[in-house]
Amino acid sequence: MDPDFLALRRVLLVDDCAPVRASIKGMLQQIGFKLIYQAKDAIEAISICEQHALDFILCDFNLGDCQDGYQLFETLKSRQLLHSMCCFVIISAESQRQIVHGVIELQPDDYILKPFTFPVLKERMVKVMKEKMALRKIFQASQDGDLAEACRQADAIIRQQNEVQLQAERLKGELLLQAGDYQQAEIYYQQLVNQRKPVWSKLGLAISILQQQRFDEAERLLSELTEHDETAVESRDYLAQLYFRRGNLKRAFDILQYVTQLSPKNIPRQKTMANLALLCHDFAAAARIFHKIAGLARHSMHDSAQNYLNHARCIIDNANQQAPIDRANALGHVGKLLDSLVKRFSPExxxxxxxxxxxxxxCAKGKLAEAKQLLAKYQQLTEQEHHPETCLDAAKAYFETGDIYGCQFYVSQLRKQLDKANFLTDSQRLLLNTEQRRYEALYQQLKQLIQQATEAYQQQEYGKAVLIFSRASKEMPTNPALALSLLQAMTKCSGVSADTLPVARNALSLLQSAPLEQRVQERFKQYQQILSKQYSQLQNTQRG
Structure with missing residues (x-):
């Protein structure tokens, strides 16, 4: 390669070991590079990338206690700090399957195992740069968003039948999939498979068939591809999507659980798996996964308060299914988790x-009146955009406090955000739909109960009315109108069951703290006086 060309290329070397950096820098100088930048960690590397348009990045996988090479590459791609012609090569002494599979997923330009010699480094770097140069028109058109032009440039290279023909063929298939032209992609990949091209051609064929919803054919191909190291992760990812679309959520979860063992650093996949656990009502598994996500994401671009908040949310969801003692312990853990959260992230x-x-x-502690007071005191419904998980949690909070309007408000806000087409948002969309169906079913059930209780009261079947109002109050314990109706029916009864008294106490507590109109307040006082005479257990409730 022309020495003058190499002398003008900007190279970044990222390694946390100073002697190793010095040794590799010497090799780079021998190759002909003169503009060599060095970084000991990801923070320094990102800073250099922000200041300079680099042509080549040589990055060690292990970078000490902060971001590793995988996370750095992910961050640079996400922040668009790598221009289309920049070559990114990972170097590492690690050959563990987890690391190799993770690197394959991100698709750097090359992966070089340590230790390596000067001739090996030179050969690999020159090869990568030549390939980038030969394919530059494809990359540029793709980066500009002109997929049709990128395909035309790929065809031009394929016709030349030179040393980068195979790379151009692979890029063309990926461009067809990216454009959503699945029928044409299927025809193209089938031709490559017939020509006995590498295993990625068969994966492309399977993906194009899956996107056309021919699930049986796709399942057969994807299952075969799980046996190849190169496609072990991606084929299982698409298999999980296939089972998800078929409605077999447990099978999709099991596959993703296996894939995360192969490549644990993919945070969106971990989040998708947690959503599948929630859809399967396995709240304990979802809590464990979100706890793991918080640790894995600590030094990555995915590090955020939402990871810890999601962990806490799942603990609450799980606690609502537990016995009282276990629930108290779990909720105590949530309190500690939130205390540690505000030490890492700004509470504001x-x-x-x-x-x-x-x-x-x-709500989980049974302090429903306090929960509704807190919600009314500090929160007004606004169009301010919140994180998707926050919207879902807000919908749950409003529903648990009996505010159906507030619940639907945040359901609608969340739905507006889920417009992307990928496995993670698909799982979030299904989770939202499932929750909304649950809310609507319960709401309809409550309407029927209230209608039945009202009819029983009008027919002077007061005992029956109390039982039905009590049942409805357990489902919507923060509804003042329902609480007042229960107390009214109880004043007409000669006696109620022991199960009804705790519900009545909650109704009294709710109405004591709720802002009531003068007319409603007078009715409440009247019912309270009557009930305090009828039931000694309720005598200690007086409105202040």
Missing amino acids: LIAFDLQILQVRLL
Whole structure:
């Protein structure tokens, strides 16, 4: 390669070991590079990438206690700090399957195992740069968003039948899939498979068939591809999507659980798996996964308060299914988790999230009147955009406090955000639909109960009315109108069951703290006086 060309290329060397950096820098100088930047960690590397348009990045996988090479590459791609012609090569002494599979997923330009010699480094770097140069028109058109032009450039290279023909063929298939032209992609990949091209051609064929919803054919191909190291992760990812679309959520979860063992650093996949656990009502598994996500994402671009908040949310969901003693222990853990959360992240930035969690904590502890007071005191419904998980949690909080309108408000806000087409948002969309169906079914059930109780009261079947109002109050314990109706029916009864008294106490507590109109307040006082005479257990409730 022309020495003058190499002398003008900007190279970044990222390694946390100074002697190793010095040794590799010497090799780079021998190759002909003169503009060599060095970084000991990801923070320094990102800073250099922000200041300079680099042509080549040589990055060690292990970079000490902070971001590793995988996470750095992910961050640079996400922040668009790598221009289309920049070559990114990972170097590492690690050959563990987890690391190799993770690197394959991100698709750097090359992966070089340590230790390596000067001739090996030179050969691999020159090869990568030549390939980039030969394919530059494809990359540029793709980066500009002109997929049709990128395909035309790929065809031009394929016709030349030179040393980068195979790479151009692979890029063309990926461009067809990216454009959503699945029928044409199927025809193209089938031709490559017939020509006995590498295993990625068969994966492309399977994906194009899956996207056309021919699930049986896709399942057969994807199952075969799981036996190849190169496609072990991606084929299982698409298999999980296939089972998800078929409605077999447990099978999709099991496959993703296996894939995360092969390549654990893919945070969107971990989040998708947690959503599948929630859809399967396995709240304990979802809590464990979100706990793991918080640790894995600590030094990555995915590190955020939402990871810890999601862990807390799942603990609350799981606690609502547990026995009282276990529930108290779990909710105590949530309190500690939130205390540690505000030490890492600014409380002002997550104030709404923390408030909603406090409301749900109070609901889980049975302090429903306090929960509704907190929600009414600090929160007004606004069009301010919140994180998708925050919207879902807010919908749950409003539903648990009996505010159907507030619940639907945040359901609608969340639905507006889920417009992307990928496995993660698909799982979020299904989770949202499932929750909404649950809310609607329960709401309809409550309407029927209230109608039945009202009819029983009008027919002077007061005992029956009390039982039905009590049942409805257990489902919607923060509805003042329902609470007042229950107390009214109880004043007409000669006696009620022991099960009804705790519900009556909650109704009294709710109405004591709720802002009531003068007319309603007078009715409440009247019922309270009557009930305090009828039931000694209720005598200690007086409105202040």
